[in-house]
Amino acid sequence: MYAYDEIDRTLVNERVSEFRDQVKRRLSGELTEDEFKILRLQNGVYLQLHAYMFRVAIPYGTLATNQLRALAHVARKYDRGYGHFTTRQNIQFNWIKLAELPDALEDLAKVGIHAMQTSGNNMRNVTSDQWAGVAPGEIEDPRIWSELIRQHTTLHPEFSFLPRKFKIAITASDHDRAAIKIHDIGLRLIKNEKGETGFEVLVGGGLGRTPFIAKTIKHFVHGRDILSYIEAILRVYNQYGRRDNIYKARIKILVHELGIEKFSREVEEEWQHIRNSSLHIDDEVIEDIRSRFTYPPYEKLPHMPDELRQAAADPDFEAWRKNSVASHKNQGYAIVTISLKPIGAPPGDATAEQMDALADLADKYSFGEIRVGHEQNLALPHVAKRDLPALWKALDKLGLATPNVNLITDIIACPGLDYCSLANARSIPIAQELTRRFANHELANLIGRLHINISGCINACGHHHVGHIGILGVEKNGEEVYQITIGGRADENAALGNLIGPGVKFDEVADVVEDIVEAYLALRERPDELFMDTVKRLGVEPFKERVYATR
Amino acid sequence: MPLVNGGKIADDSFVKLAVDTPLPEGGDILVPAERFIGEADALLERAGKVGVIWPNNRDIAELVPYLGKIAVVALVFPTFRDGRAYSQARLLRERYNYRGELRATGQVLRDQFVFMLRAGFDSFDVKKQADAEAFMQTAKRYSVFYQPTGDGRITALHRRMQLRHSEGVGT
Ligand code: HEM
Numbered sequence: 034m035y036a037y038d039e040i041d042r043t044l045v046n047e048r049v050s051e052f053r054d055q056v057k058r059r060l061s062g063e064l065t066e067d068e069f070k071i072l073r074l075q076n077g078v079y080l081q082l083h084a085y086m087f088r089v090a091i092p093y094g095t096l097a098t099n100q101l102r103a104l105a106h107v108a109r110k111y112d113r114g115y116g117h118f119t120t121r122q123n124i125q126f127n128w129i130k131l132a133e134l135p136d137a138l139e140d141l142a143k144v145g146i147h148a149m150q151t152s153g154n155n156m157r158n159v160t161s162d163q164w165a166g167v168a169p170g171e172i173e174d175p176r177i178w179s180e181l182i183r184q185h186t187t188l189h190p191e192f193s194f195l196p197r198k199f200k201i202a203i204t205a206s207d208h209d210r211a212a213i214k215i216h217d218i219g220l221r222l223i224k225n226e227k228g229e230t231g232f233e234v235l236v237g238g239g240l241g242r243t244p245f246i247a248k249t250i251k252h253f254v255h256g257r258d259i260l261s262y263i264e265a266i267l268r269v270y271n272q273y274g275r276r277d278n279i280y281k282a283r284i285k286i287l288v289h290e291l292g293i294e295k296f297s298r299e300v301e302e303e304w305q306h307i308r309n310s311s312l313h314i315d316d317e318v319i320e321d322i323r324s325r326f327t328y329p330p331y332e333k334l335p336h337m338p339d340e341l342r343q344a345a346a347d348p349d350f351e352a353w354r355k356n357s358v359a360s361h362k363n364q365g366y367a368i369v370t371i372s373l374k375p376i377g378a379p380p381g382d383a384t385a386e387q388m389d390a391l392a393d394l395a396d397k398y399s400f401g402e403i404r405v406g407h408e409q410n411l412a413l414p415h416v417a418k419r420d421l422p423a424l425w426k427a428l429d430k431l432g433l434a435t436p437n438v439n440l441i442t443d444i445i446a447c448p449g450l451d452y453c454s455l456a457n458a459r460s461i462p463i464a465q466e467l468t469r470r471f472a473n474h475e476l477a478n479l480i481g482r483l484h485i486n487i488s489g490c491i492n493a494c495g496h497h498h499v500g501h502i503g504i505l506g507v508e509k510n511g512e513e514v515y516q517i518t519i520g521g522r523a524d525e526n527a528a529l530g531n532l533i534g535p536g537v538k539f540d541e542v543a544d545v546v547e548d549i550v551e552a553y554l555a556l557r558e559r560p561d562e563l564f565m566d567t568v569k570r571l572g573v574e575p576f577k578e579r580v581y582a583t584r
Numbered sequence: 585m586p587l588v589n590g591g592k593i594a595d596d597s598f599v600k601l602a603v604d605t606p607l608p609e610g611g612d613i614l615v616p617a618e619r620f621i622g623e624a625d626a627l628l629e630r631a632g633k634v635g636v637i638w639p640n641n642r643d644i645a646e647l648v649p650y651l652g653k654i655a656v657v658a659l660v661f662p663t664f665r666d667g668r669a670y671s672q673a674r675l676l677r678e679r680y681n682y683r684g685e686l687r688a689t690g691q692v693l694r695d696q697f698v699f700m701l702r703a704g705f706d707s708f709d710v711k712k713q714a715d716a717e718a719f720m721q722t723a724k725r726y727s728v729f730y731q732p733t734g735d736g737r738i739t740a741l742h743r744r745m746q747l748r749h750s751e752g753v754g755t
């Protein structure tokens with residue numbers, strides 16, 4: 034865990050008092066809505082279909098139990114008793130009153146959480162691998178660097194009014210759980226030949242109307258240069274990024290229009306000016322941040338404790354264990370993913386009671402730490418294997434032991450028409466219907482790893498472009514129509530999906546997905562050939578034929 | 585628009601000239617970039633101070649040869665959402681060592697004062713009277729800063745180091 038110190042807490046408190054003043058001026062009419070809009074967005078407050086929506090940052094996805102309890106408190110006191118975990122390591126509340134927001138922020142500030150820069154045209158909450166610090170084989174804990182960058186980008190005086198929002202993600206593992214290739218800047222922690230820590234820097238990824246996979250701008254930037262390098266990218270973007278058209282304002286468009294070579298020359302030139310400035314980070318600074326991350330006092334535990342061996346006789350436990358428990362870098366421990374995708378429910382929702390209960394479980398079984406991942410699931414990062422059976426029972430009581438992580442019902446979906454004022458179509462009901470169709474665990478297991486991603490409009494909050502099966506709601510002659518893509522992915526081999534054909538109606542979506550899955554099961558060469566591999570081998574055609582032959 | 589300079593509401597001695605306004609005999613003038621670049625020598629020879637209004641989409645490096653001779657650089661925020669002038673300001677202060685008055689003009693509101701001060705602005709053509717009056721109070725809103733910029737304020741990272749070292753001495 035990382036502990037905010039007095040300095041961090043002071044800043045968060047000053048931010049709350051500033052926002053309290055801004056809300057007061059808005060409520061008195063001193064600020065126009067136009068002037069207020071950008072100020073509230075910088076504090077995570079959107080005006081939505083029914084009410085204000087409030088988005089709280091969970092930097093690099095790490096939460097302490099008192100923080101999770103504070104989120105539960107906000108859900109209970111200021112909202113309708115639940116919160117929605119999003120694809121960006123944030124949590125959203127949908128029913129907050131503007132006049133109460135400063136109080137909600139103040140309550141969160143007490144435990145060192147805030148909503149700074151979860152929205153607006155600035156540098157957003159830095160995201161990272163939800164398994165950071167515990168994943169076997171990672172270069173080092175990427176959160177040390179995430180925290181360095183979080184601090185540097187918070188209330189940055191030059192980059193708080195960028196052409197558009199700006200997102201940075203960091204991974205330190207070969208398997209990318211942070212989706213760095215669909216971010217404005219993606220950072221992959223690596224070591225050079227000398228054993229020094231640095232980054233491969235990628236730039237210009239993003240989804241939305243014009244999706245792009247990020248390109249490598251530099252193969253190695255030393256850790257001590259990473260702030261100056263990021264600053265150089267941002268300075269070039271701030272000056273040359275388009276502001277005439279919000280659809281063309283993202284850095285991905287600038288990179289695309291200039292070409293990566295020209296763009297990287299601009300960055301390089303800027304970087305040479307500032308590389309040895311006060312942005313140069315000395316080891317002492319990194320060590321200071323590193324020292325404020327604490328790790329649990331792990332015990333020496335057996336690889337296969339008796340408790341686990343005994344529980345293996347229970348097929349329900351085994352189904353869950355195989356699905357939700359991953360290896361930990363320390364022997365005798367495991368990483369447990371908690372599915373927020375129960376059958377028939379909106380993906381990513383958690384009630385205040387669930388959050389409180391999870392906090393208790395994390396205290397009991399995971400050294401007081403919880404993680405949030407971009408798949409809209411949570412994780413307990415340090416569970417002793419001997420505790421797995423007890424944890425499973427407790428989770429099951431809370432409705433949080435659905436064994437579907439990475440399976441077809443582990444769906445990512447944006448709020449769509451149910452909450453979002455920009456939506457063209459419903460997303461949540463589609464997700465709910467699909468989870469019911471594939472509720473049978475044996476079937477889902479037989480299908481294997483398959484990610485469905487759903488967005489209610491072209492903005493792509495549900496990451497539909499990078500779903501193995503992507504579903505995008507659009508509007509056509511006043512009707513909801515869904516375009517289906519296959520073959521997208523958001524990992525280290527990130528790719529955008531391909532459209533399989535004309536859009537289909539709301540009622541047909543689940544049938545079409547069933548057709549695609551049936552086609553896959555018939556076409557795969559071996560039971561362990563994953564959906565993605567079959568699509569890669571055969572392309573869109575056979576799936577298209579199967580879906581449209583009878584329609 | 586009230587001018588805030590040195591933290592206080594102040595009179596503006598500068599008269600803004602358009603591209604084609606006849607040059608007044610004396611007095612301080614603020615001239616648009618294109619006119620300044622076109623007639624720099626003539627403008628600088630005349631009695632009275634000269635300032636330049638620089639648009640946010642023109643390379644600030646063009647101004648470098650004149651920086652020692654101009655009294656004011658006024659950068660423009662056509663709307664408060666357009667942050668290009670923040671980069672120009674930092675380049676002027678930190679890269680080109682400009683030490684004269686750096687003025688923020690356009691849609692300058694109180695909620696940007698802290699950012700502007702940190703980017704190196706020291707005078708402000710403020711949009712609303714009430715904002716100008718609230719300047720000092722607003723400017724002091726934050727006591728903690730994470731990033732090093734040319735404004736000389738100590739960053740959180742270095743503040744921590746100081747605290748650590750002073751603890752280490754064992755007081
Ligand atoms: C209900 C309120 C929401 C609104 C009004 C909203 C608005 C938007 C807009 C306008 C964009 C497009 C930005 C662009 O031009 O690239 C966008 C993209 C995005 N939003 Fe949301 N969103 C909402 C909810 C969510 C939720 C619930 C999530 C997560 C589950 C989310 C995560 C994202 C992500 C990941 C993108 C992709 C942007 C990219 O990388 O290109 N948003 N959102």
Ligand code: SF4
Nearest residue numbers: 447453456489490494
């Ligand atoms: S994808 Fe569209 S509908 Fe869905 S949350 Fe984002 S903006 Fe709203």
